[in-house]
Amino acid sequence: MDKLFIFDTTLRDGEQVPGCQLKSEEKLEIAFGLESLGVDIIEAGFPVSSPEDFRSVSLLSEHIKNVTICGLTRAVEEDIDVAVDALKSAVNPRIHTGIGTSESHIKFKLNSNQDEIIRRGVHAVKYARNKVAEVEFYAEDAGRTDNEYLARVVEAVIDAGAAIINIPDTTGYCLPDQYGEKIAYLVNNVPNIDKAILSTHCHNDLGLATANSVAGILAGARQVECTINGIGERAGNTSLEEVVMIVNQHKHIPVKHEIDTKQIIPISKTVSEMINMPVQPNKAIVGANAFAHSSGIHQDGVIKNRETYEIIDPEEVGAKGSKIILTARSGKAALNFHAKKLGYELSPQTLKAVYKNFLEVADQVKCIEESHLHDIFQNVKILA
Numbered sequence: 001m002d003k004l005f006i007f008d009t010t011l012r013d014g015e016q017v018p019g020c021q022l023k024s025e026e027k028l029e030i031a032f033g034l035e036s037l038g039v040d041i042i043e044a045g046f047p048v049s050s051p052e053d054f055r056s057v058s059l060l061s062e063h064i065k066n067v068t069i070c071g072l073t074r075a076v077e078e079d080i081d082v083a084v085d086a087l088k089s090a091v092n093p094r095i096h097t098g099i100g101t102s103e104s105h106i107k108f109k110l111n112s113n114q115d116e117i118i119r120r121g122v123h124a125v126k127y128a129r130n131k132v133a134e135v136e137f138y139a140e141d142a143g144r145t146d147n148e149y150l151a152r153v154v155e156a157v158i159d160a161g162a163a164i165i166n167i168p169d170t171t172g173y174c175l176p177d178q179y180g181e182k183i184a185y186l187v188n189n190v191p192n193i194d195k196a197i198l199s200t201h202c203h204n205d206l207g208l209a210t211a212n213s214v215a216g217i218l219a220g221a222r223q224v225e226c227t228i229n230g231i232g233e234r235a236g237n238t239s240l241e242e243v244v245m246i247v248n249q250h251k252h253i254p255v256k257h258e259i260d261t262k263q264i265i266p267i268s269k270t271v272s273e274m275i276n277m278p279v280q281p282n283k284a285i286v287g288a289n290a291f292a293h294s295s296g297i298h299q300d301g302v303i304k305n306r307e308t309y310e311i312i313d314p315e316e317v318g319a320k321g322s323k324i325i326l327t328a329r330s331g332k333a334a335l336n337f338h339a340k341k342l343g344y345e346l347s348p349q350t351l352k353a354v355y356k357n358f359l360e361v362a363d364q365v366k367c368i369e370e371s372h373l374h375d376i377f378q379n380v381k382i383l384a
Contacts, residue, residue, distance in 0.1 A: 001254055001255060001256045002222055002254060002255050002256070003222065003255070003256060003257075004217065004222055004223070004224065004247065004255035004256060004257045005040040005041065005197065005199075005222060005223040005224070006038070006039045006040050006041070006223075006224060006226065006240065006243075006244070006257055006258075006259060007039070007040065007041040007043065007070070007199065007223050007224065007225040007226070008034050008039040008041065008042050008043065008225075008226060008227065008228070008240060009043040009201075009225050009226070009227055009232075009237065010030065010034070010227040010228045010231065010240075010271060011027050011030060011031065011042065011043065011044055011045060011056070011060075012043040012044065012045050012046060012072055013043070013225075013227060013232045013233060013237055014227035014228065014231040014232050014237065014271075014275075015027075015045075015275070016232065016233045017231055017232065017233070017275070017277060019276070020231070020275040020276065020277055022056075022274065022275065023052070024052060024055045024056040024059045025059075026274050027044065027045070027056045027059070027060065028056075028059050028060060028063060028064075029270075029274070030267075030270060030271060030274060031044070031060050031063075031064050031067075032063075032064070033263070033266075033267045033270055034067070034228075034267065035064055035066055035067050036260070036263060037259060037260055037263045037264070037267050038257075038258045038259045038260045038263075039067060039240075039259070040067065040068060040223075040258070041067065041068040041069075041070050041094065041223075042060065042064065042067050042068070042069055042070065043070040043071075043072060043096065043225075044056055044057040044060040044061070044069050044070065044071060045057045045071065045072070045086075046071070046072040046073070047071050047072075047073075047079075047082045047083045047085075047086040047087075048073065048074075048078065048079045048082040048083065054082065054085075054086050057069070057071050057083070057086035057087060058086045058087075058088075058089065060090075061086065061087050061088065061089040061090035061093065062089040064090075065091045067092070068090075068092040068093070068094050068134070069087060069090040069092065069093055069094070070093075070094040070095075070096050070136070071083035071086055071087050071093075071094070071095060071096065072096045072097075073095060073096065073097045073124075073128070074097070074098075074099070074124075075097055075098060075099040075120050075121055075123070075124035076124070077124075077127055079097070080095060080097060080124065080127055080128045080131065081131075083095055084128075084131045084132060087132065092134070093132045093133075093134070094132065094134040094135070094136055094164075095128040095131070095132050095134070095135050095136070096135075096136045096137075096138060096166070097124045097125065097128050097135065097136070097137060097138070098121065098124070098136075098137050098138030098139060098140055098166065099117055099120055099121050099124070099138075099139075099140060100117070100139075100140040100141050101117060101139040101140065101141060101142060101145045101149065101150060101153050102140075102141035102142070102143075102144040102145045103144075103145075103146070104141065104144065105140060105141045114149055114152075117153070118152065118153055118156050121137065121139075121153060121156065121157050121160075122156050122157060122159075122160040123160075124137075125137055125157045125160040125161050125162045126160045126161060128161075129160070129161035129162075134163055134164075135161055135162050135163060135164075136162065136163070136164035136165070136166055136199070137157040137162040137164070137165055137166065138166035138168055138201065139153055139154070139165070139166065139167060139168065140168055140170055141168065141170040141171065142166075142167040142168050142169070142170070142182070143167075143168065143169030143170060143171060143172075143173045143174045143178075143179065143182070143202075144170075144171065144173055147181075147182055147185045147186075147189075148189075150167075150182070150185075150186065151185065151186055151189045151190050154186055154190050154193070154196075155190045155191060155192055155193075158190070158192045158193070158195050158196045159192060162196060163195070163196055163197065164196060164197045164198075164199055164223060165186075165196050165197070165198050165199060166199040166200075166201050166223075166225065167182065167183060167186070167198060167199065167200060167201070167216070167221070168201035168202070168203075168225075169200075169201070169202045169203060169209075169212055170201075170203060171203060171205055172202065172203035172204055172205030172206050172208065172209060172234075172235065173205070173206070174202075174208070174212055175208065175212075176208060176211045176212050176214070176215040177215065179200075179202070179212040179215050179216055180212075180215030180216060180218060180219040181219070182219075183198055183200070183215075183216045183219035183220055183221050184219040184220060186198060186220075187219065187220040197221075197222050197223050198216070198220060198221040198222065198223070199221060199222075199223035199224070199225055200212065200213045200216035200217070200221045200223070200224050200225060200238070201225035201237075201238075202216070202225075202237070202238045203232065203233065203234065203235065203236070203237060203238075204230060204232070204234075204235040204236040204237060204238070205234060205235045207235070209230065209236065209237060209238040209239070210230075210238050210239055210242040210243060210246070212238075213226070213238045213243055214243065214246055214253075217243075217247075217253060217255060218253065222255065224238065224243050225237070225238065226238040226239060226240040226243055227239065227240060228240055228241070228267055228268055228271040229241075229268055229271055229272060229277075229279050229283065229286060230242070230283075231271070231275070231277060239283075239284070239285070240259075240264075241264045241268065241284070241285040241286055241317065242284050242285060244257055244259045244261060244264070245261070245264075245285055245312060245317065248261065248316075249311060249312070261316055261317050261318070262315070262316065262317065262318045263318060264285065264286065264317040264318050265285075265286055265317055265318035265319050266318050268286040285312070285317055286317070290314075290319070291310060291312075291314040291319055291321070291322050291323055292322075292323040292325050293309065293322065293323065293324055293325065293334075294325040294326070294327045294329050294330060295329050295330075296329060296330050296331025296332075296333070296334060297331070299324050299330055299331060299333055299334035299337070300331055300333040300334070302322055302324065303324065303333050303334070303337050306322055310322060324337055324338065325367060326338060326358075326362065326367065326368035326373075327362055327366070327367055327368065328359060328362035328363050330362070330368075332351055332352070332355050335351065335354070335355055335358055336351055338373060339351075339354075339373070339377060342370065342373060342374070342377070344377050354376060354377065357376050358376055361375075361376060
């Protein structure tokens with residue numbers, strides 16, 4: 001089993017969501033939670049971008065000692081100098097530098113050519129490597145970069161000293177098989193690939209960020225860049241909780257991580273509240289409905305055996321347990337389940353009679369609460 005490094009970029013890429021900017025002290029509070037969660041790397045910010053981002057990276061470097069602290073830069077000496085200064089108190093500092101490699105980025109964004117991009121990337125890595133022990137290189141828009149050229153870039157920056165190579169699907173363009181093939185191509189065609197760790201960094205523009213990240217792991221990537229709740233630029237990033245639980249559920253995936261999964265929902269709530277960005281109820285793993293059941297058939301199955309409709313034990317990710325939600329779609333088994341919780345013992349005949357009353361009420365309200373149940377059961381004489 002290989003180690004899967006969890007690179008959390010909630011405080012950098014995640015914080016780029018409009019209206020979700022965090023103060024340095026807020027970033028530090030979340031960082032303590034991420035450290036406790038067990039992530040391996042925290043990307044603390046983009047130091048040259050603003051005085052507050054510089055302060056955030058500096059503050060995390062001073063206080064977070066059991067996790068690698070990473071600062072993002074462009075392939076520009078000034079960016080790297082500022083990041084090095086911000087990271088000076090870090091026990092394990094990392095510079096994350098890079099440049100666009102796709103035809104679109106080279107031609108329209110950078111007004112350059114392929115050879116010049118390699119030269120600039122190599123120079124940035126060498127410059128950063130002379131200042132910190134660990135350098136990661138990102139090939140921006142690698143998802144739309146020709147694989148043969150991408151392999152040339154990767155080989156050159158590894159030779160220059162990059163120990164981690166980030167292969168971002170910056171626009172969320174790739175299909176899982178395409179992204180997996182890209183990682184596999186690099187594994188099989190870059191002569192010095194054994195000297196570096198390949199990293200995934202996938203965006204969710206087409207809803208494929210997690211699927212692409214898992215495809216990358218299966219093809220040989222051993223670092224995943226992700227965020228809590230999948231927050232991030234545009235449609236978001238790969239969700240940390242999804243990748244971690246996929247690895248846990250699918251034992252054939254040959255990697256292991258060090259995430260304390262019971263802290264997933266607590267950190268999810270902390271991030272959601274601090275950035276004022278609610279989690280959608282149907283969000284995998286951390287959504288309010290992730291372990292909720294309202295269909296009568298599903299409820300009956302879960303009451304008999306939780307694993308009938310749940311592949312994850314809610315307590316494994318820090319949830320209190322399964323939820324049997326009473327609606328007009330619920331069956332007698334769910335109604336009886338709640339009756340027992342409230343202290344009512346219903347005979348089969350009584351349950352049948354009460355169920356008719358229940359459906360009449362349920363058709364009028366979206367969700368049955370305890371107060372409704374007490375009203376429904378008020379004429380029931382047999383109490384536990």
